[in-house]
Amino acid sequence: MNRDQTLHRLKNVLTIILIILVTGSISFAQKSNTTAIDVASLSVILEKNKHYYKEGVVADYIPELGKVNPAAIAFAIVDSNGKLISVGDRDHKFTMQSVSKIIALMLAVMENGEKSVFEKIGYYGTDRPFNHFANLETMGKPLNPMMNAGAILTTSMISGQEDKPFIKILEMIRYITNNPSITYSQAVYQSEKETGHRNRGMFYLIKNTGAITGSEDQLNNYFRQCSIELTTEDLAKIGYFFANECRRYDGDNRYENKSLAKLILSQMLIAGMYEFSGEYARTVGLPSKSGVGGGIVVSVPHCMGIGVFSPALDNHGNSLAGYHMILDLANEYGLSIF
Numbered sequence: 001m002n003r004d005q006t007l008h009r010l011k012n013v014l015t016i017i018l019i020i021l022v023t024g025s026i027s028f029a030q031k032s033n034t035t036a037i038d039v040a041s042l043s044v045i046l047e048k049n050k051h052y053y054k055e056g057v058v059a060d061y062i063p064e065l066g067k068v069n070p071a072a073i074a075f076a077i078v079d080s081n082g083k084l085i086s087v088g089d090r091d092h093k094f095t096m097q098s099v100s101k102i103i104a105l106m107l108a109v110m111e112n113g114e115k116s117v118f119e120k121i122g123y124y125g126t127d128r129p130f131n132h133f134a135n136l137e138t139m140g141k142p143l144n145p146m147m148n149a150g151a152i153l154t155t156s157m158i159s160g161q162e163d164k165p166f167i168k169i170l171e172m173i174r175y176i177t178n179n180p181s182i183t184y185s186q187a188v189y190q191s192e193k194e195t196g197h198r199n200r201g202m203f204y205l206i207k208n209t210g211a212i213t214g215s216e217d218q219l220n221n222y223f224r225q226c227s228i229e230l231t232t233e234d235l236a237k238i239g240y241f242f243a244n245e246c247r248r249y250d251g252d253n254r255y256e257n258k259s260l261a262k263l264i265l266s267q268m269l270i271a272g273m274y275e276f277s278g279e280y281a282r283t284v285g286l287p288s289k290s291g292v293g294g295g296i297v298v299s300v301p302h303c304m305g306i307g308v309f310s311p312a313l314d315n316h317g318n319s320l321a322g323y324h325m326i327l328d329l330a331n332e333y334g335l336s337i338f
Helices: 003-036 039-055 063-067 097-112 114-118 148-156 164-177 186-195 197-209 217-226 232-243 258-271 274-283 320-333
Strands: 074-078 084-088 288-290 295-300 304-309
Touching: 039 074, 039 084, 039 320, 063 186, 074 232, 084 232, 097 114, 097 148, 097 164, 097 217, 097 232, 097 258, 097 288, 097 295, 148 164, 148 197, 148 217, 164 217, 164 232, 186 217, 197 217, 232 258, 232 295, 232 304, 258 274, 258 288, 295 320, 304 320
Parallel strands: none
Antiparallel strands: 074 084, 074 304, 288 295, 295 304
């Protein structure tokens, strides 16, 4: 090897080392920055944005949800060190609703494999509301697992008779949050079951294609999972779990799975906020999943989890004050992945 070749190779090696050092520094800086978030900073953001509930509407199409106090609000994070910080009505329990879809998707993929699940469901984003039939009548295949049709099908893929699939979802949520007291609201479940005619229609359209072969027990499991009650602190722990490759905030790594976390986060990013997902990706830039109960879970990849709650919704079915709290936090601490 001559002198010029040696110098060229040395230059390439030094360039690679520099890139690694710079990338590592940026990653470390971003991760360290989240430890600066404290009770005071969260309180400022909450107080600034709590008025937005006056511009939203509580989801009263499920009668039991319409009874919630629209002014209730809470904000929580689990930072990069696994430290939990929360403000507002942090002990207030609310139902997960569509936030539960990411847990059901995790279990369905763990049991069946990604290929098998997504042969029946698309990876697509959408410009349609969460409860839209989309292409069920023509293609018979839900657009993604974040819309109701796809989520109903996802839950049906979890093995077990009667309420066994629901129990698996509930137990996984209890594990991720390290909170064995989490359960579901019988009142909300009955309310959803009695009024969920649109979801029932989706169930039978999918069943007509052969993608679902069981009884309405499978649909009832979907209604039950949506009725699971938790707090913003629990949501922040869930956000941390998927942000950190399915590792729990206290370091427990029994379900650690980089590929599975990547799948869940990608679906949260492209469809987790329904037809608002594209604009949300531009403004917030973080994988998130909302529910009409007023909660939003957010994952900052390789870093932290965020949970917000405010039951007054915008016209997309997302928490209005919750969105603005997340937006301010992301902007102030440079959390966007873009």
